[in-house]
Amino acid sequence: MSAGPYNYSYIFKYIIIGDMGVGKSCLLHQFTEKKFMADCPHTIGVEFGTRIIEVSGQKIKLQIWDTAGQERFRAVTRSYYRGAAGALMVYDITRRSTYNHLSSWLTDTRNLTNPSTVIFLIGNKCDLEGQRDVTYEEASKFAEENGLMFVEASAKTGDNVEEAFLETAKKIYQSIQDGRLDLNAAESGVQHKPSQPGRNPLSNDQQANKDNCAC
Amino acid sequence: MADILSEIVQPEDLKKFEKIYHEQLYKNDVTPKAQFEYAWCLVRSKYPADIQKGIMLLEELYKTHEEGQRDYLYYLAIGSARLKEYSKALNYVRSFLSIEPGNQQVVSLEQTIKKKMEKEGLVGMAMTGGIVLAVGAIVGVGMAIASKAKS
Numbered sequence: 055m056s057a058g059p060y061n062y063s064y065i066f067k068y069i070i071i072g073d074m075g076v077g078k079s080c081l082l083h084q085f086t087e088k089k090f091m092a093d094c095p096h097t098i099g100v101e102f103g104t105r106i107i108e109v110s111g112q113k114i115k116l117q118i119w120d121t122a123g124q125e126r127f128r129a130v131t132r133s134y135y136r137g138a139a140g141a142l143m144v145y146d147i148t149r150r151s152t153y154n155h156l157s158s159w160l161t162d163t164r165n166l167t168n169p170s171t172v173i174f175l176i177g178n179k180c181d182l183e184g185q186r187d188v189t190y191e192e193a194s195k196f197a198e199e200n201g202l203m204f205v206e207a208s209a210k211t212g213d214n215v216e217e218a219f220l221e222t223a224k225k226i227y228q229s230i231q232d233g234r235l236d237l238n239a240a241e242s243g244v245q246h247k248p249s250q251p252g253r254n255p256l257s258n259d260q261q262a263n264k265d266n267c268a269c
Numbered sequence: 270m271a272d273i274l275s276e277i278v279q280p281e282d283l284k285k286f287e288k289i290y291h292e293q294l295y296k297n298d299v300t301p302k303a304q305f306e307y308a309w310c311l312v313r314s315k316y317p318a319d320i321q322k323g324i325m326l327l328e329e330l331y332k333t334h335e336e337g338q339r340d341y342l343y344y345l346a347i348g349s350a351r352l353k354e355y356s357k358a359l360n361y362v363r364s365f366l367s368i369e370p371g372n373q374q375v376v377s378l379e380q381t382i383k384k385k386m387e388k389e390g391l392v393g394m395a396m397t398g399g400i401v402l403a404v405g406a407i408v409g410v411g412m413a414i415a416s417k418a419k420s
Contacts, residue, residue: 079373079374083373091373095372098339098344098374099344100273104272117271126302126337129286129306130310136279
């Protein structure tokens with residue numbers, strides 16, 4: 055948190071989507087705070103989180119919009135899809151209905167994002183093996199057929215949470231390197247922040263203020 | 270920088286939900302859903318007048334539609350904070366937390382509001398400092414002139 059605002063070279067925009075109660079906010083919280091929220095109330099509208107990560111030696115700031123899963127928010131949360139570089143699509147491995155709705159979430163995502171948006175499928179709550187309602191093989195096949203990346207994760211234990219967010223970033227970064235993702239396109243979901251020599255806002259400004267105060 | 274208090278609604282989204290609301294208003298049959306969606310977009314506008322209108326619509330919903338009260342309180346807090354009415358915003362946050370203590374989303378909104386206040390507080394102090402310096406300079410020049418006139 056104490057790092058200056060320009061202490062990264064890229065900003066990637068993510069969205070997290072999926073049915074209500076699948077654990078979207080818990081995944082975000084586990085990723086940004088490394089903690090599990092045991093009693094997580096329904097999200098209102100959208101929630102926002104950030105974390106700076108490193109991919110191939112580049113510091114990248116992830117700006118993550120976590121959307122409410124409840125139907126009544128759906129119309130407005132759709133507007134947050136625009137310009138997302140990464141979309142984490144979440145279902146709950148213990149509730150088949152949340153898996154069955156994936157195709158509708160996927161359709162929305164494809165319609166509202168751009169072709170280079172990386173979509174990552176997450177089967178959450180994999181710590182609850184005894185209550186499993188969707189097999190790994192089945193979801194894996196669905197992901198493969200639709201060209202999605204996929205893991206089973208647990209916001210509770212933290213298993214694969216880090217991986218899902220980081221693998222998405224790696225894929226986006228790769229697209230930039232390959233030139234498949236146009237940084238100048240308004241809705242690429244990526245901003246490049248070239249390093250600004252001589253501008254280290256926090257320390258420099260504070261120093262300057264001190265100097266002024268000396269009189 | 271994007272965060273929950275600075276992201277701006279897309280004009281076409283605002284227009285879309287405005288249209289739905291006005292169509293219902295024309296038929297004198299506004300649903301809480303349409304009013305909330307329109308208000309939610311308004312409080313994310315870059316124009317203070319829009320935010321003000323969004324707050325009005327949310328206040329009305331808060332009084333008439335019990336079911337969605339936690340949503341309305343949350344966006345009332347956001348709208349007020351965007352208008353820099355911070356004490357009002359924090360009051361909404363507090364009444365929310367008195368009903369749902371420890372709600373992570375609202376606690377985090379409270380932190381964002383306080384951080385913004387701090388930031389703007391520092392800016393205010395810097396400006397005051399500048400004025401003190403300027404006044405000091407004027408007084409100094411005045412004294413120099415006065416002493417010159419004496420000699």
